[in-house]
Ligand SMILES: Cc1ncc(C[n+]2csc(CCOP(=O)(O)OP(=O)(O)O)c2C)c(N)n1
């Protein structure tokens with residue numbers, strides 16, 4: 027950044043003297059992914075791929091009314107999620123985070139319930155799984171991650187000052203929030219607010235941006251001024267990295283560095299995973315209206331799963347047979363999920379009324395009674 | 405009689421001097437096309453409205469025809485879209501912004517409520533806000549959260565905003581033209597479950613040909629009035645179906661449902677009048693008084709939650725104007741005081757035919773005292 031004007035020799039807050047700029051902190055180094063971790067990445071990514079591809083066909087068969095595929099983003103999603111500890115960290119997904127949900131151990135039928143139009147937020151227990159419910163407002167939950175993260179700081183402080191009865195802020199550092207957002211989401215004012223708040227409060231939060239080239243029909247060039255969301259970190263004093271989002275091990279490493287920084291109490295970090303949305307925005311979308319198949323092939327690059335597979339075999343981390351076994355397990359999982367999704371029935375209509383408040387109002391009870399009577403529900 | 409053309413949904417319809425068969429989506433597309441052609445200051449902006457033509461294709465083909473400077477994609481930020489529209493209006497343009505789905509108007513509420521609605525007043529009329537915000541609205545398509553909401557009461561409550569909702573292709577065409585030509589901000593609520601329903605549309609060009617009353621190949625004056633192409637037709641409610649025994653008041657997608665209910669009620673000898681309110685702010689109190697003054701009974705139907713919904717306002721207007729002649733309190737058949745549910749429960753939430761018939765029954769069977 028260029029500065030104009032002379033620096034005053036007197037101390038004070040006026041003019042340039044009042045605007046000291048600390049150099050950006052460096053993200054700590056972490057160990058590279060082990061062979062076992064590469065195999066685990068593969069096992070999860072092939073499962074996510076098969077579930078995702080299957081979900082598209084279920085939509086075509088009428089099992090799901092709609093679906094938003096994550097095709098091609100397996101490395102970004104699984105790689106980042108594996109850097110976290112679902113027992114203590116908390117993830118805030120978008121509508122496209124099947125890979126994160128799977129890596130967090132969320133029940134996949136409960137996950138798919140949002141796409142089956144069973145329950146908007148999904149049926150899984152967000153408090154128990156540490157995966158926030160799905161919400162549809164693009165960038166709507168980014169600030170929540172900052173708030174949750176700052177809560178961990180406050181807990182740790184009160185634990186340090188008072189009786190040691192708080193889980194947060196133990197010797198192994200702070201619980202960390204990770205918020206997932208897209209290139210499109212980065213345009214929302216809330217994202218600016220979130221990054222600024224996070225930096226001001228030194229909140230232990232990782233902004234994980236999946237820059238997949240598109241926000242429905244709008245390409246990143248027309249969305250992200252300056253070309254990079256990570257580059258904005260400098261303005262907030264937040265360390266940031268751009269990573270090849272289709273290289274699972276690189277994503278794991280980059281996210282681990284960001285998490286380590288946040289865990290140690292140094293504040294937020296940004297990881298921008300450069301990836302590609304290989305599928306349509308959602309099953310209702312018609313990408314032919316804004317990109318050609320040739321462009322898709324060219325821009326998508328090598329398949330992240332094929333890349334990982336190649337590396338694993340080249341390094342002798344696992345055998346062909348072991349990978350084939352993982353693929354077969356994934357296929358079986360997809361078939362089991364299909365049956366589970368088909369078996370998933372609608373929720374009782376009474377839940378519409380019962381779940382609005384912890385303490386339902388009399389008026390809601392009256393409306394529920396009228397609904398039962400008029401809609402002839404027992 | 406006038407000639408009837410069928411125009412494909414996706415293509416921009418020709419500016420034909422004829423009655424066209426169009427979907428609501430096609431009728432809105434035609435209206436925007438004609439507005440952009442007639443008004444060099446008109447602009448269309450929003451997420452995916454350019455190359456893609458909007459997720460509902462309402463702006464399909466417009467960027468190619470009128471230029472990517474006048475019909476343009478914005479970054480993904482609703483507050484930005486509305487705030488920028490306000491600035492464009494200050495610079496003399498007539499922006500027609502779109503928010504992609506009703507629920508995504510919420511991130512823009514600050515700009516809509518605190519800025520768009522107030523600028524004319526704040527500037528003592530020096531800075532008018534000829535901005536029409538198009539909002540695909542209401543439910544009925546089994547969509548994800550926030551893709552089916554009913555914001556009319558929220559916006560109708562804000563001083564400085566006008567609110568309108570078309571029920572069919574003709575209303576879509578006529579009301580959008582009226583809204584965009586107004587010097588004040590209008591929230592234009594398009595019933596998304598009706599986008600693909602077809603109907604006959606009398607275009608302005610056809611109306612200008614003269615009328616069939618002169619013996620020409622043009623719509624009759626009754627058709628032109630019914631199409632909302634006269635000044636009187638543009639500002640108020642309309643009778644979608646005349647009847648003698650009871651008035652159903654509705655707007656948007658609920659008009660079609662009330663028309664269905666009226667057919668069923670007719671089988672039982674109940675003659676229902678359906679009043680399509682169209683303008684939700686300002687509300688056409690005279691039309692309500694005329695209709696209910698005649699039928700002496702009213703049921704108001706809306707998808708939005710019941711408490712503080714627009715039905716309460718409508719009921720109060722009817723009570724003020726028709727208290728002496730009313731045979732029963734005005735009934736409300738509405739959504740519930742719950743967040744719009746997921747697709748599986750949608751039919752439990754939106755007023756269905758049975759619930760509307762129950763409402764009619766309560767009014768007809770009402771006994772004083
Ligand atoms: C506030 C808001 N505006 C508009 C939409 C409609 N919408 C859903 S996804 C999307 C594009 C999001 O793009 P990006 O953030 O890059 O995520 P991606 O879809 O690529 O995963 C849009 C415009 C929305 N859900 N929320």
Ligand SMILES: [Mg+2]
Pocket residue numbers: 208209210236237238239240241242303
């Ligand atoms: Mg994107």
